[in-house]
Amino acid sequence: MLSSRLPRNPNIYALIDCNNFYASCERVFDPSLRGRPVVVLSNNDGCAIARSEEAKDLGIKMGQPFFEWERLAALHDIRVFSSNFALYGDMSHRVMTILRDFSPDLEIYSIDEAFLLLNGMNIDHEKYGREIRQRVLQWTGLPVSVGIALTKTLAKVANHIAKRQKFRGGVSCLLDAAVCDAVLAETPVQDLWGIGRQKMKLLNSYGIINALQLKDADDVWVKKHLSVMTLRTVYELRGISCVGFEQIPPDKKTIAATRSFGTEVSSFEELNESLAAYTARAAEKMREQDCGAGSMLIFVETSPFKENYYANSASIAINPVSGYTPVLMKYAAALLRQIYRDGKIYKRAGVILGDFQKADSGSYELFADTRREAQREKLMAALDGLNRQERQVVFGQEGLAKPWFMRQSRKSPSFSTRISECLKAR
DNA sequence: TCTGGGGTCCTAGGACCC
DNA sequence: TCTGGGGTCCTAGGACCC
Numbered sequence: 031m032l033s034s035r036l037p038r039n040p041n042i043y044a045l046i047d048c049n050n051f052y053a054s055c056e057r058v059f060d061p062s063l064r065g066r067p068v069v070v071l072s073n074n075d076g077c078a079i080a081r082s083e084e085a086k087d088l089g090i091k092m093g094q095p096f097f098e099w100e101r102l103a104a105l106h107d108i109r110v111f112s113s114n115f116a117l118y119g120d121m122s123h124r125v126m127t128i129l130r131d132f133s134p135d136l137e138i139y140s141i142d143e144a145f146l147l148l149n150g151m152n153i154d155h156e157k158y159g160r161e162i163r164q165r166v167l168q169w170t171g172l173p174v175s176v177g178i179a180l181t182k183t184l185a186k187v188a189n190h191i192a193k194r195q196k197f198r199g200g201v202s203c204l205l206d207a208a209v210c211d212a213v214l215a216e217t218p219v220q221d222l223w224g225i226g227r228q229k230m231k232l233l234n235s236y237g238i239i240n241a242l243q244l245k246d247a248d249d250v251w252v253k254k255h256l257s258v259m260t261l262r263t264v265y266e267l268r269g270i271s272c273v274g275f276e277q278i279p280p281d282k283k284t285i286a287a288t289r290s291f292g293t294e295v296s297s298f299e300e301l302n303e304s305l306a307a308y309t310a311r312a313a314e315k316m317r318e319q320d321c322g323a324g325s326m327l328i329f330v331e332t333s334p335f336k337e338n339y340y341a342n343s344a345s346i347a348i349n350p351v352s353g354y355t356p357v358l359m360k361y362a363a364a365l366l367r368q369i370y371r372d373g374k375i376y377k378r379a380g381v382i383l384g385d386f387q388k389a390d391s392g393s394y395e396l397f398a399d400t401r402r403e404a405q406r407e408k409l410m411a412a413l414d415g416l417n418r419q420e421r422q423v424v425f426g427q428e429g430l431a432k433p434w435f436m437r438q439s440r441k442s443p444s445f446s447t448r449i450s451e452c453l454k455a456r
Numbered sequence: 457t458c459t460g461g462g463g464t465c466c467t468a469g470g471a472c473c474c
Numbered sequence: 475t476c477t478g479g480g481g482t483c484c485t486a487g488g489a490c491c492c
């Protein structure tokens with residue numbers, strides 16, 4: 031019955047998305063948080079980046095600054111946490127490992143989302159979705175939602191309603207064309223993957239309000255007024271798969287490390303220390319994909335919420351290409367000298383590396399003393415090995431006191447990644 | 457007092473060349 | 475003082491995502 035409506039060899043995508051992921055992670059290790067409002071803050075304890083259902087019900091918005099709802103938090107005994115990415119990363123890994131058992135084709139889309147390809151399986155898809163949900167919940171304690179459909183964009187829609195409509199039990203399947211259209215008619219365009227505020231405004235101004243209307247829009251018109259990306263979305267709504275499936279994540283084209291400061295930073299020395307630390311972090315991430323940097327950009331900025339806002343950036347080509355942290359730190363310091371202005375109160379700074387070349391590509395350090403390069407590579411490999419689990423060895427340039435380091439006054443213990451902080455049974 | 461971080465892709469416009 | 479057009483490459487900025 032169902033199969034007669036499907037294309038002959040359809041792709042069938044399941045999107046599994048962890049509910050309120052960071053807040054749910056905190057809950058796993060502290061059962062007293064169940065049923066209570068929980069919020070996780072961004073770096074520097076700035077604003078809300080994850081909220082339990084109870085916290086959403088209290089009106090706390092995504093991205094809302096903490097100081098705006100601090101009183102509310104006290105009033106309702108909201109449990110507020112600094113972000114603990116070591117914990118979330120580890121929990122994410124556990125979820126992905128479980129998902130791999132349900133299909134050989136897994137694409138990890140973000141820390142809390144993954145697509146599974148369910149092609150050619152002789153299964154009841156909705157039932158399969160419930161099994162996935164049940165097992166992840168049982169094995170990790172994390173609630174997930176599952177959306178199943180013919181394209182990634184439709185699977186996103188399915189996931190969205192699985193989350194929102196409680197009677198569905200966390201799973202929804204849009205493989206039936208009539209059911210799918212009915213759901214699209216109820217879906218505002220801005221809820222679609224790839225449609226943000228600007229595109230919503232434009233579509234709305236032409237009378238396209240819901241996803242079904244966009245699905246039926248004229249191709250030429252869409253390409254002219256929006257973009258090829260939006261045209262791709264339109265095709266996906268029609269059940270024609272246009273977004274590739276990537277089991278192996280492609281190498282990054284840029285790698286950044288940027289932070290807001292925990293305190294006021296004015297001196298060149300402190301700014302330089304922070305940039306050295308960010309350079310070290312970015313270089314470490316870059317070496318994970320076995321690359322050297324061909325360019326660097328640094329930026330500094332004062333608070334955009336205060337008067338006399340100042341922001342500036344400087345970039346440079348790195349020749350020869352390098353993956354050696356001390357060399358990169360020298361570039362960063364030289365760039366900072368170009369844009370540093372005395373008497374400003376800086377709030378944020380960052381380093382972005384780009385134009386990568388693979389370490390084994392030949393042109394890498396072409397004219398350099400190869401023996402020295404070999405030693406440098408070994409040194410960096412040893413350093414990265416030591417710092418893999420947690421930072422143990424740092425460069426003198428990063429400073430020791432780090433007064434500029436971000437605030438994190440409400441962090442939960444690293445339950446799952448530090449032996450000294452794991453839960454103890456009594 | 458207090459407002460995150462890390463990515464990708466597209467497009468428009470300028471520089472430059474023939 | 476008037477006077478072409480087309481192609482490529484690069485960059486900055488915008489839009490979007492989680």
